[in-house]
Amino acid sequence: MELRQLTYFVAVAEELHFGRAAERLRIAGPSLSQQIINLERELGTRLLIRDRRHVELTPAGSEFLTDAREVLAAAARAFDRARNGDRQLPLRLGYVSWLPPGIATMPNLRVRIDEWVLPSHTQAARVAEGSLDLAIAWIEEADVVRQSLAAELLKYERLQAVMPGTHQAARHDSVPATELTILVDVDEASWDSWNRYALAFAQASGASVTHIDDGGITGPAFFEHVARLRRPVLQSPKRHAAPMPPTLTRRPVTSPVPLWAWDLLHRADDTRPMVTSAIRTLIDGASAAGWRIPPTETHWPPTSGKQA
Incomplete structure (x- = not known):
């Protein structure tokens, strides 16, 4: 067993998505999948349950995740100690x-x-x-x-709304929270914190909630959701390199300000x-x-x- 295999497994276990894990690790998806298969074969037990749209840890996988993190942390400390x-x-x-x-x-x-x-x-x-x-x-x-x-x-970070530039709310300097919709993703492994915040804010402010299943809380998929919904959507604090399309615009949110x-x-x-x-x-x-x-x-x- 190699540290590289542990790194691969931890990435998949934390993302619960082979595509995102491969992107995070900067390796090809098929190579990552094969490495996980090799690791399971070497251990003689199944660590993950997976199909085309779903990945979850087995009980053995949950226990192994804790051990794998500890081994990788110890290896990192040893590396730092030797280097310093x-x-x-x-x-x-x-x-x-x-x-x-x-x-x-x-x-x-x-x-x-x-x-x-x-x-x-x-x-x-x-x-x-x-x-x-x-x-x-x-x-x-x-x-x-x-x-x-x-x-x-x-x-404290003030969250803003993104909307089509043609929406009537874009004519004003700010958007009342009651006019917002907030995206909530089914992927709890990636978006648990955001989902909890979003649902609580929606309940407190009167904003509406739209459920999604494509990770479009941020990035190009988020902007696609805004264009599809054709209304102001609260933008998460998760930063992304993708530029906002010129057809969309941002406005501060008020009554209340989401922090x-x-x-x-x-x-x-x-x-x-x-x-x-x-x-x-x-x-x-x-x-x-x-x-x-x-x-x-x-x-x-x-x-x-x-x-x-």
Whole structure:
């Protein structure tokens, strides 16, 4: 068994989609599928249940995922230790979509940006199990408690609406939340955090919900949904390189303003000075930039529990 095979398996297990896993790993889909088959054959057990539209972990696969992550984390630490010699190893920082600009040059901050860009709930789980030291992600308070984590606010991001330029709402400077539709994807493995936020915001604001099954929460597929629905659609904070078509436009959302909170996650019992220093550096930088201040307009969710 090779570390490469473990890397491939973890990617498929986290994405629960061979196409996305292959894209993330930058290898051909058939090659990835064959590697997983070889791994299952070597282990003598089935790790995944898959068909043309569905992938899920078997009980053995769920257990193996935990072990595979631990092995890969240990290998990464060994690599860093050998490369750095006697110097203290950098902290491993995972993220979802947003990173503070200039994070690599911040003083008193020794972090290694993890190469795996994964959903918020996955990055939170990786911090909890120890394969990451820190992560910048969205999380609900119940999950902070359940996973024995601590969450420090770094940034409030105001989400916007995208709509056809010919829509009547495009004539105005902003769009009331009640005029929005919000996309919710059936793929919980990739979009669990967004789905939870979207459904809660829709219930609180009166926005409508449209269910999709193609991963079109972001990227070109998202813009195709906007064009098809011909109405304002709330855009997720997940960034994508695809440019917005010129036939579409963006507007701020009001009544209420949808806020997405990027939190800095760490294990609640991790009191290492290096971790404490990194947290302080990132929070101080966020405060200086004004990222932790909520808007004065009515917004959702309420921010009374978050420190600005």
